[in-house]
Amino acid sequence: MLRTHTTKEAAQLDGEEVKVCGWIHDIRVLGKIAFIILRDRYGFAQLTLIRSIVGKEKFKEYTKLTRESVICAKGKVQKTKQAKLGFEILPEEIEVLNRAESPLPLGVADKVSADLETRIENRFLDLRKREVLAVFEIRSTILQGIREYLLNQNFVEVHTPKIVATATEGGTELFPVKYFEKDAYLNQSPQLYKQVLMAAGLDRVLEVAPAFRAEEHNTTRHLNEFISIDIEMSFADEEDAMYMLEGSIVNAIKKLKEERKEEMEILGMNWEVPSLPFKRITYDEALEIVRKKGIDMEWGEDFSTEALKALGSELQEFYFITRWPMEIKPFYVLPDGKYSHAFDLMYGEREITSGAQRNHVYESLVEVMRSKGLNPENFEYYLRAFRYGMPPHAGWGLGLERLVMIITGVKNIRECVIFPRDRTRLVP
Secondary structure, three states: OOOOOOHHHHOOOOOOEEEEEEEEEEEEEEOOEEEEEEEEOOEEEEEEEEHHHHOHHHHHHHHOOOOOOEEEEEEEEEEOOOOOOOEEEEEEEEEEEEOOOOOOOOOOOOOOOOOHHHHHHOHHHHOOOHHHHHHHHHHHHHHHHHHHHHHHOOOEEOOOOOEEOOOOOOOOOOEEEEEOOEEEEEOOOOHHHHHHHHHOOOOEEEEEEEEEOOOOOOOOOOOOEEEEEEEEEEOOOHHHHHHHHHHHHHHHHHHHHHHOHHHHHHOOOOOOOOOOOOEEEEHHHHHHHHHHOOOOOOOOOOOOHHHHHHHHHHOOOEEEEEOOEHHHOOOOEOEEOOEEOEEEEEEOOEEEEEEEEEOOOHHHHHHHHHHOOOOHHHHHHHHHHHHOOOOOEEEEEEEHHHHHHHHHOOOOHHHHOOOOOOOOOOOO
């Protein structure tokens, strides 16, 4: 066994022998005594080296080690008020597993900040910083909270193809790939497949998987590869879908507050569990708010950045915008005259995701497709499911990174992805 305890576990002991492993965060030499601060994912431990105990040669060898070298230390834990961490380990031996080169391309212990490009180029070092790692521990717990909630609501987790022959929404923002002798694309959404599964009788499906969009936007809020959390549920309308969405987010925040107090403190997060249900306003009501702020916007337009800021100034919370104009929603949304059964979930000025009750009637669906300039023949595999018993259904797709960005408060969505893919980045 390479290690017996993590630093966090060792901190709870006194007088017991442990073997801890990690990276050298820092070394301080004070004459015949030296302190090696060892770091692992769970925290820090102070290794106190006394030259008369470890020996002159070993003392010299250990104190010459470089920062970020990987070591294991075996020794007794001792509670002491003199140590900043409240405990120290008096090592009998230190094993050097891997010596780090010096200088480091990116400092870990240093307080000097680096630009995001440098950090991503050296992500393996960047992630060793507690405040960076905290974002991904938060991300993991958010995903767990959402998944747990939905599985408890009888959703079945599925996985649908990511190499497809047809665009999900008939758009052109797709990455082409060569699929043997055929042209194919990376899927931008599992939308069509999860609807087909409603005809299969699965009733409620959940998918957590990558999605790809060839958008050329290069902003702090756009990615070309992201994780999409998608649901679809039968015998349901948009209210049922909104219920599942708000419940998922509330459960995720509850789980964070229960399990990630330390990480939330590191990131300066101060979330209260939102009240249910989230506020709902119609598109028309949102349009009225925007116009009262002096912004000229026609009915049927999507909200501009300026309009969203106006909304956010009035609504600093989670809220839904419902009853959108059908003309600006995808073909698979159920129409209601000039309106639709669609919704967007917002937080302040930021859009988190959208969803809707879907159009489950074959003839109506084909008519809407044609009105939007789409050829139904290109969607034959999808449309066949609507001819043999498709129930009413609703759902949504949620970008995990966008939600993490909002909850953690980071300023750039690339900080919510370990290895981001954007307009200019293909490595690492």
